[in-house]
Amino acid sequence: MANLATRDHQRTTHYEPPxxxxxxxxxxxxxxxxxxxxGSGIEVEIDKDVLKVSGRREGQAETVTYSREFRLxxxxxxxxxxxxASAGVLNxxxxxxxSAQPRRIEVxxx
Amino acid sequence: xxxxxxxxxxxxxxxxxxxRMFADFDRMFRxxxxxxxATQPEVRTANHDSGYxxxxxLPGLTExxxxxxxxxxxLTLSGSRKTAVPDGYSALRRxxxxxxxxxxxxxxxxxxxxxVKATMKDGVLKVFxxxxxxxxxxxxPVATA
Numbered sequence: 178m179a180n181l182a183t184r185d186h187q188r189t190t191h192y193e194p195p196x197x198x199x200x201x202x203x204x205x206x207x208x209x210x211x212x213x214x215x216g217s218g219i220e221v222e223i224d225k226d227v228l229k230v231s232g233r234r235e236g237q238a239e240t241v242t243y244s245r246e247f248r249l250x251x252x253x254x255x256x257x258x259x260x261x262a263s264a265g266v267l268n269x270x271x272x273x274x275x276s277a278q279p280r281r282i283e284v285x286x287x
Numbered sequence: 288x289x290x291x292x293x294x295x296x297x298x299x300x301x302x303x304x305x306x307r308m309f310a311d312f313d314r315m316f317r318x319x320x321x322x323x324x325a326t327q328p329e330v331r332t333a334n335h336d337s338g339y340x341x342x343x344x345l346p347g348l349t350e351x352x353x354x355x356x357x358x359x360x361x362l363t364l365s366g367s368r369k370t371a372v373p374d375g376y377s378a379l380r381r382x383x384x385x386x387x388x389x390x391x392x393x394x395x396x397x398x399x400x401x402x403v404k405a406t407m408k409d410g411v412l413k414v415f416x417x418x419x420x421x422x423x424x425x426x427x428p429v430a431t432a
Contacts, residue, residue: 195383198291199376205291206376210346210383212410227288236342237333247291265346265410 189240194232196245203278205253205271211243212265219267221260226251228258230267252276295380328388338417339398345388346410353412355405357394362403364414365389 199206211219213234222229231244249255254272261268333340345353345366353366367387372378394400398416405414 196289196380197370197378197383198380199373200379201376206373207291208383210410212344212346213408215409228291246288248288250292262409264349265344 188238189242191242191244193245194230194243202273204273207247207269207271209243209245209267209269210265211262211267213241214243214262214265214267216262219260219262221258221269223249223255223258228269228271230269232267289380292379295382328386330390336418338415341392341412341414341416343388343390343412343414344410345407345412348407348410348412350407353405353407355403355414357400357403360394360400361391362394362400362414362416363389363391364412 194209194211197208199208207228207230209230211232211234213236214232218234219230219232222231226249228247228249229244230246231242234241234243249271252274254274257272259270328343328345331342333342341364343364345368347368347370348366352368353364356363365388367385369385370381370383394416397418399419400416402417403414404417405412407413
């Protein structure tokens with residue numbers, strides 16, 4: 178006998194995944210926790226200066242969607258963005274433009 | 288929208304700017320409300336006819352980081368992860384938490400402890416505890432003495 182109050186449909190929940198942002202001289206590194214999402218379930222999009230990360234995780238009783246948006250600082254090489262997913266953690270590297278990296282200038286001493 | 292350069296993590300070497308520190312904490316708490324707690328991994332349980340299934344989100348962990356033990360009818364799961372600033376980088380924002388977790392479950396008689404299985408994929412641990420097939424009552428014929 179079916180319980181009248183039992184839900185039959187999938188529940189969808191949305192989360193903003195926690196993120197760490199690190200900076201080195203040559204790039205930014207963004208690390209997000211997205212457990213249950215395989216590499217193919219992740220989308221990384223860049224539109225002007227906004228980086229959008231989204232992922233989807235299908236479970237038996239529940240579908241979870243993750244997304245987070247970032248405003249990128251000027252000086253990032255958008256074409257060279259790289260993303261890698263492993264063990265439910267997504268790593269995104271954003272190289273900085275050559276000109277945005279610190280440059281050492283030789284000082285001539287006479 | 289998260290500003291990539293908006294820091295929530297500074298070297299608190301000098302609290303020169305108290306005003307900004309409080310503003311940062313304020314924003315951090317408001318942001319935390321929108322996010323799932325990353326401190327203690329939660330265990331989701333499902334009860335199927337064939338067995339129980341435990342699901343735990345442990346991003347960053349792989350099979351070798353988890354310890355699963357069964358002793359005297361008690362199942363214990365434990366593991367930990369640290370988050371560290373990668374070499375050569377400084378932190379601008381840190382929301383991901385390291386965690387240590389240990390959970391114990393008493394398995395009822397219906398669970399076949401010998402057949403417990405666990406798998407790990409994309410940072411999600413699934414433990415399956417099969418139930419023994421229903422033991423039917425045995426009819427005993429009464430013979431005439």
